[in-house]
Amino acid sequence: MASGFGVWEVKFPSSRAVYDDDDDEDDDSSILEEYSKSIFFQWAPDIVECSHTPSPREYPLLVIAIGEVATTFLEAHVSAEETKVLACLSSKKDNESNFENVCFTTKATGDSPFFRVTASDHKDPIVICHCRRPVSPEKAFYWTEKVFQNLNPSQVVILTSSPACDYHTKDPENLPSDFVKVLKTDSWQKSFPEVECAFLETPNVIGGLAASVLQYCQIFQVAAALFVCYTESSQLDSRSVEAFQFLLKTSPLNSLPQASDDQVLRVLKSFRVGKLLETNMYT
Numbered sequence: 001m002a003s004g005f006g007v008w009e010v011k012f013p014s015s016r017a018v019y020d021d022d023d024d025e026d027d028d029s030s031i032l033e034e035y036s037k038s039i040f041f042q043w044a045p046d047i048v049e050c051s052h053t054p055s056p057r058e059y060p061l062l063v064i065a066i067g068e069v070a071t072t073f074l075e076a077h078v079s080a081e082e083t084k085v086l087a088c089l090s091s092k093k094d095n096e097s098n099f100e101n102v103c104f105t106t107k108a109t110g111d112s113p114f115f116r117v118t119a120s121d122h123k124d125p126i127v128i129c130h131c132r133r134p135v136s137p138e139k140a141f142y143w144t145e146k147v148f149q150n151l152n153p154s155q156v157v158i159l160t161s162s163p164a165c166d167y168h169t170k171d172p173e174n175l176p177s178d179f180v181k182v183l184k185t186d187s188w189q190k191s192f193p194e195v196e197c198a199f200l201e202t203p204n205v206i207g208g209l210a211a212s213v214l215q216y217c218q219i220f221q222v223a224a225a226l227f228v229c230y231t232e233s234s235q236l237d238s239r240s241v242e243a244f245q246f247l248l249k250t251s252p253l254n255s256l257p258q259a260s261d262d263q264v265l266r267v268l269k270s271f272r273v274g275k276l277l278e279t280n281m282y283t
Contacts, residue, residue: 032137039139041146043087055150061252062153063128063177066210069238070159071130071231073244076267078117079257087114088147090149097146112143114151119255126153140212148216155188156217156224156251159244160210168204177232178243183214187223193229196246197227238268 013036047139113130116125135143135236161193182192192198200206206214210226217224227247229242247253259267 007154013098020084037141038091038155039146040090040101041150042090043150044085047086056148056152058124058151058152058154059127060124060153061126061155061255062151063126063159063253064147064155064157064213065130066131066160066208067134068132069161069231069240070244072267073159073241074128074130076241076264077245077248077256077259079193080263080277082118082257083115083128084111086116087150088112089114089129089131089143090148094159102258103117115254120259127153128256135209137208140209143209144212148220156222156281157247157253158210158213158226159169159229159247160206160226161229161231161233161240162206164232166204167230169201175230178240180227180229180246182225182227184225185214185218185221185223187217187221188225189223190225190251192225193246200228213267219251219256241268 035265036054063074067073091111110130114127114129117128119126129147164178167181180197181204182197183206185198206226206228210228213228214224216222227244229240229243231237231243233240248256248258
């Protein structure tokens with residue numbers, strides 16, 4: 001069942017709009033229960049040892065990167081020296097997760113690691129999440145639920161991407177090659193740079209995990225903004241990754257410790273991202 005909420009759309013955890021009989025309802029309930037049990041939020045061992053820390057734990061900012069473009073952007077531009085593994089959202093049981101290797105295995109396994117990032121203007125660390133692999137619409141609700149059962153952020157920023165061909169406009173010939181649009185909850189009071197980013201117009205709709213997180217924040221009055229990059233290329237390239245870069249100059253992402261040029265170069269090369277057009281950092 002899909003329900004529109006503003007101009008984003010969430011597929012709620014139900015496989016049928018009308019149930020034929022009680023047996024069908026029981027079958028669906030069993031499936032939904034399996035979805036819920038298949039997702040585990042696991043704290044890093046050093047966090048578990050801090051029993052005095054309340055749950056859900058409070059943080060000033062949670063940044064969730066969804067998909068290849070958004071996660072590569074954070075990996076490239078957030079200083080690795082100020083980053084430490086905090087938790088992981090995984091399909092594995094607690095005793096099966098190796099937090100020393102979680103950062104290096106998520107590309108294949110689909111786990112979503114959470115990191116603590118030290119920021120100079122915050123007493124508490126910022127949390128960033130890398131969700132590189134797709135989360136099915138059926139599991140998006142439970143993914144979101146697990147996150148907010150354990151984390152209580154004051155602000156949430158969601159970064160995601162979508163093919164430019166999915167963007168609806170009356171004037172497609174004049175669209176830039178890669179561009180960013182934004183949606184926000186009613187509680188979000190910060191302004192956006194209009195030159196780099198404008199509100200997503202109807203009839204465009206955001207779905208999946210990004211919509212699930214944004215809708216949760218709207219319902220529970222959490223200040224949240226969703227930035228979606230509409231990409232021209234079907235492959236990961238530097239133009240789409242760098243489309244988010246303007247956010248590092250504006251609040252709240254300007255509080256993230258920014259990476260050196262060497263780190264940006266190393267990360268982009270490791271993902272075989274295409275030639276960087278704006279600088280001569282690499283070829």
